Amino acid sequence: MTTRREFLAKFGTAAAALTVLPGFAFAADSPVATHAISVLPPLPYAPDALEPFIDAQTMSLHHDKHHQAYVTNLVKAVGSDPKLSAMSVEELVSNLDAVPADMRTAVRNQGGGHANHSLFWPSLKKNNGAVPKAELAAAMDKAFSNYAGFQAQFTKAATGVFGSGWAWLVLEPAGTLKVMALANQDSPLSQGLKPLFGIDVWEHAYYLKYQNRRPEYIQAFYNVINWDFVTERYLDLRKA
Ligand SMILES: [Fe+2]
Known part of the structure; x- marks a missing residue:
């Protein structure tokens, strides 16, 4: 198990970089972008862009309300810890063992929700029947x-x-x-x-x-x- 000290040592550089550039360790539109715990990434297209497969109302509620709730609740859970707050949500959920026990369940659930949805939005686009190449x-x-x-x-x-x-x-x-x-x-x-x-x-x-x-x-x-x-x-x- 990684100790919290080792965790902070491991991610100290990344955390510092994120402090300078809040939000992303990579460009926001990078396919491997990471995300600040306190920022709801914008939906990268209009809510109706995936019609008729996924409807606009679902997309709006899903992004604006559900994803926002994961962000809000994650900030409530770890916001009092400046070092954890400075890390990306991907770093946090990658190292649950190193998160203090009293925050771990919230990071797992709310942080997982934030990380999962942050990847979900950019991975969607009407593909007109395309398959991987x-x-x-x-x-x-x-x-x-x-x-x-x-x-x-x-x-x-x-x-x-x-x-x-x-x-x-x-x-x-x-x-x-x-x-x-x-x-x-x-x-x-x-x-x-x-x-x-x-x-x-x-x-x-x-x-x-x-x-x-x-x-x-x-x-x-x-x-x-x-x-x-x-x-x-x-x-x-x-x-x-
Ligand atoms: Fe969802």
């Missing part, structure tokens, strides 16, 4: 045989989440791709994995349009994966 396609072929194999695993993972959670495509330390499901707002970062993108299967992500028909939402979701963003993120994280 180039290096990402090759990695997916290796892991899942082909794109259909990926879809089958991802659909199964997203459908099988009991209650609220996410299904993820992650990059493992060995450089291989894997599909996984996690409950609530747990982040793959907390398991040492690098999330490429995820599907939010909390009811707040789809209930206004799809009601109880989660499988329909999951099928529609394949039309709004921003493969250009995911491919760039894959290439950048593979180098990291």
Whole structure:
């Protein structure tokens, strides 16, 4: 287990950089941007940009109310600790063991919610039926045989989440791709994995349009994966 002291030593430089440049350790539009705990990143398109697959009202409520609530509650939880407050939310959820015990559950839930949604928005774009290309396609072929194999695993993972959670495509330390499901707002970062993108299967992500028909939402979701963003993120994280 990493001690808090080791955690702060490890991230001291990053924290200092974030103090100078609050908000992002990378340019805000970088596919590997990290996010300050207190900042709700703007929705990078209009709320109706994903119609008819995800409706404008859902997008507005999801971003403006639900994501904002994770940010607000995370600030309440760690705002009194200047060193933790200066770190990115991705650093915090990557090192839960090093967060003081009385803040850990809040960082896991609220920080996870902030980190997960901060990746969710830029990974969405109407793709007009596009599928992964180039290096990402090759990695997916290796892991899942082909794109259909990926879809089958991802659909199964997203459908099988009991209650609220996410299904993820992650990059493992060995450089291989894997599909996984996690409950609530747990982040793959907390398991040492690098999330490429995820599907939010909390009811707040789809209930206004799809009601109880989660499988329909999951099928529609394949039309709004921003493969250009995911491919760039894959290439950048593979180098990291
Ligand atoms: Fe959500």
